[in-house]
């Protein structure tokens with residue numbers, strides 16, 4: 192049976208009526224630590240079968256907006272650039288129908304294709320980026336499209352505001368200080384000063400694309416990532432922040448990337464699925 196976000200019992204999945212199209216991109220080529228991010232999208236979809244479709248915080252059945260799930264994108268044998276082009280084309284097709292793309296990674300480079308497509312449609316786009324790592328290297332292992340270079344490629348398309356950062360090289364640190372296209376909010380500052388959310392909000396344009404690398408979360412609740420970093424965000428704090436930051440903005444699409452499933456450990460997979468569902472609830476009133 193094809194994998195469907197929200198499970199096959201969810202009747203509100205018709206491609207014509209859905210407001211949202213979930214695009215799974217099972218790609219994991221440039222991983223540098225734990226392997227297996229190509230298995231992330233299927234794990235999220237399988238876990239989503241167990242979602243309670245009524246949301247206890249918003250008191251509504253979020254899935255009534257209509258959530259269609261596209262087939263898994265066939266990119267596993269492609270080089271990074273060709274994979275990114277394939278994602279760009281698929282996301283452009285979704286945006287052309289005035290639907291919201293939700294891209295499931297797969298490694299973080301999938302975001303580059305999605306943002307290229309979004310920028311084609313929304314000229315004043317900016318990017319709300321959550322990650323433990325600044326991803327500002329110009330190239331990594333000889334690849335400019337490595338997961339370690341994603342924010343660097345993105346800021347060549349649209350401004351990036353990155354939160355949750357707690358790992359970067361000296362070169363990335365200095366690059367961020369000297370480049371107006373990227374703003375970095377470090378995790379240790381976020382825990383001291385709650386006002387970081389307004390700084391992020393004020394730095395973004397009206398139309399935003401959101402990219403969530405799951406390693407922004409603390410490994411105690413999200414161990415299933417390729418490159419874990421201690422001291423990350425927690426569930427309620429993250430939800431409160433994203434709900435606040437996106438209120439008044441036009442979210443044109445988002446992705447949840449870098450899930451690297453651990454066998455027989457379903458909680459992180461389910462958390463990724465519920466995170467997506469909650470964010471959809473915040474976006475669609």
Ligand SMILES: [Mn+2]
Pocket residue numbers: 322323324404406407418
């Ligand atoms: Mn990361």
